[in-house]
Amino acid sequence: METHVLVEGRRREAWKFVRESRRARRDVSAMPVLGVDLTEEILILKRERNAVILAHNYQAREIQELADFVGDSLGLSYRAAETEADVIVFCGVHFMAETAKIVNPTKRVILPDLEAGCSLSDSCPADKLAAHLHAHAEKNYYVIAYINCSAGVKALSDVICTSGNAVKMVERAPKDRNILFVPDENLGAWVMEQTGRKMDLWKGHCYVHVEFTRDSIERIRRDHPDAPVVAHPECTFAVRLLADEVCSTEKMIGYCRQSPAQAFVIVTESGMLHRLRREIPGKTFIAGPTEHCACADCRYMKKNTLEKLHDCLLHLAPEIVLPEAVRARAEVPIRRMLEWSA
Numbered sequence: 001m002e003t004h005v006l007v008e009g010r011r012r013e014a015w016k017f018v019r020e021s022r023r024a025r026r027d028v029s030a031m032p033v034l035g036v037d038l039t040e041e042i043l044i045l046k047r048e049r050n051a052v053i054l055a056h057n058y059q060a061r062e063i064q065e066l067a068d069f070v071g072d073s074l075g076l077s078y079r080a081a082e083t084e085a086d087v088i089v090f091c092g093v094h095f096m097a098e099t100a101k102i103v104n105p106t107k108r109v110i111l112p113d114l115e116a117g118c119s120l121s122d123s124c125p126a127d128k129l130a131a132h133l134h135a136h137a138e139k140n141y142y143v144i145a146y147i148n149c150s151a152g153v154k155a156l157s158d159v160i161c162t163s164g165n166a167v168k169m170v171e172r173a174p175k176d177r178n179i180l181f182v183p184d185e186n187l188g189a190w191v192m193e194q195t196g197r198k199m200d201l202w203k204g205h206c207y208v209h210v211e212f213t214r215d216s217i218e219r220i221r222r223d224h225p226d227a228p229v230v231a232h233p234e235c236t237f238a239v240r241l242l243a244d245e246v247c248s249t250e251k252m253i254g255y256c257r258q259s260p261a262q263a264f265v266i267v268t269e270s271g272m273l274h275r276l277r278r279e280i281p282g283k284t285f286i287a288g289p290t291e292h293c294a295c296a297d298c299r300y301m302k303k304n305t306l307e308k309l310h311d312c313l314l315h316l317a318p319e320i321v322l323p324e325a326v327r328a329r330a331e332v333p334i335r336r337m338l339e340w341s342a
C-alpha cells in the first residue's frame with residue numbers, strides 16, 4: 001500500500017514536471033514522456049480548466065472512453081445548453097461545436113481540430129441559401145434546418161432539427177407555410193415518408209452515408225439473415241427500404257437493447273460500433289459495408305485525436321468565435337428546437 005502511494009506520488013511529480021516544462025517551452029507535442037499517460041494528463045488538464053468533454057457517437061473509441069458525455073447531436077445540444085463548466089471541449093465536428101457556442105456565448109468552446117468539417121454542412125453555404133430564399137420569396141418558406149449546417153444557415157432558419165427529432169419538428173411546423181428542408185435530401189425525404197408532409201428539399205447529402213448501397217446491404221443481409229439492419233436516415237432511399245429500423249444514432253442504442261435479436265447490422269459511421277459494444281456488451285454489432293469496405297469512417301470526425309484533444313485543452317485553442325449578430329439570430333431556432341423537443 002505504502003509502495004503504491006510512493007509510486008503514484010512520483011508519477012504525479014513526473015507529470016507536473018513534464019507539463020510545466022512543456023508550458024515553459026510552449027511545446028505542443030503531446031507524446032507520452034517518462035511513462036506519462038496521455039489520457040490521465042487530459043483528465044488533469046480538464047479539471048484544471050473546469051472543462052467538460054462532449055463527444056459525438058462517431059468519435060474514436062479512446063475519445064469516447066474519456067468523455068463526460070457521449071451522444072447524438074440532440075443529446076449533445078442539451079448537454080451543451082445545460083453545462084456549468086467554463087470550457088466546453090467539443091469532440092465532434094465544427095457545426096456541433098458552433099452549436100454549443102451559440103447557446104453558450106460567454107463560455108469558451110474549443111474543438112481539437114478546426115478542420116473537422118462536414119460534407120453535408122458544406123453542401124449548403126449560407127449565401128446560397130439566402131439567394132435561394134430571395135429568388136423564391138413568393139413561397140414564403142418556413143425553413144427547417146438539420147443541425148448539420150453552419151451558424152449562418154441556422155441564422156436563416158425558423159427551427160433546427162436533428163435526426164432524433166426531425167419528425168416532431170416537421171409535425172409542429174405551421175400548416176399554412178411551405179417548408180424548405182435543408183441541407184440533407186435523404187433525411188428530408190425520410191421525414192416526408194414519416195409525416196406525409198410535403199417539403200421542398202435542398203440537394204445535399206452526407207458523403208459517408210450515401211456510400212452504403214442496396215447491393216452492399218443486401219449482401220450483408222444474406223450473410224446474417226437473423227440480424228436486423230439498423231440504418232441512419234441520412235442513408236439513401238434504397239438502403240432505408242432494406243432496413244428494419246431507421247433512426248438517429250442515439251435511438252440505435254435503445255432499439256438494439258430492447259430487441260430480442262442477438263446481432264445487428266449497423267448502417268452508419270463506424271464510431272457508433274464502439275458506443276454500442278460498450279453499452280450493450282452481450283450482443284454482436286456488425287459494420288454495415290459499403291461497396292468498397294466495412295469501414296465507413298467519417299474523415300472529419302476522425303480528425304480528432306487524443307493528442308489534439310490534449311493540446312487544445314492545454315492551449316484553450318482552437319476556439320469557436322462567432323459574430324454576435326449571427327450567433328444571436330442562430331440561437332432563436334435552436335432554442336425553439338430545444339423547447340419543442342423537450
Ligand code: 13P
Nearest residue numbers: 072073074162163248249
Ligand atoms: P446524429 O444526430 O444521429 O448523431 O447524427 C449526426 C451525424 O452527423 C450523422 O452523420
Ligand code: SF4
Nearest residue numbers: 118119120206208298
Ligand atoms: Fe457530416 Fe456525414 Fe461526417 Fe456526419 S458523417 S459529420 S453528416 S460528413
